[in-house]
Amino acid sequence: MNENVKTLNTLITSIFYDLTDIEKRIFAQGKFNDVSINEIRTIQAIGVENLKKMSEVAMALKITVGTLTISINRLVKKGYVRRVKIEEDRRIVMLGLTEKGKLVYQTHEKFHCEIIENIVSTLNENEQKMLIQSLENVCDFFKSKYY
Known part of the structure; x- marks a missing residue:
């Protein structure tokens, strides 16, 4: 592995873990401390615009509707x-965010x-x-190789 490849590997891995860790800490310390990162991603997939079908959200998250149902049950219970x-x-069944859910969505968007x-x-x-071109190339590689 050449030096550039090693450096890129270290940077990409570090960015991924740092982003996840920072998101966890931000939400753990705030008023939305009862929401996990996976639940935040579910909230993001539902979005604030239109109601979405369970199947649409599951597809966006690349999970089964059954797995999504478990997460949605928790998010409904939490409000x-x-x-x-x-x-x-x-x-x-269509999904939408409550006002509380919209605040989580906006907080997460602001962070990004x-x-x-x-x-x-x-x-x-x-x-x-x-x-942008480099990141599009990375996305295209993932889509062609793993999806």
């Missing part, structure tokens, strides 16, 4: 998510925006484009 049955077909703003503030326009 972050609401279930809505569609009158035309009562079998369809601060990170991205900090990163891009140190880069010129060309460097930003190069970073």
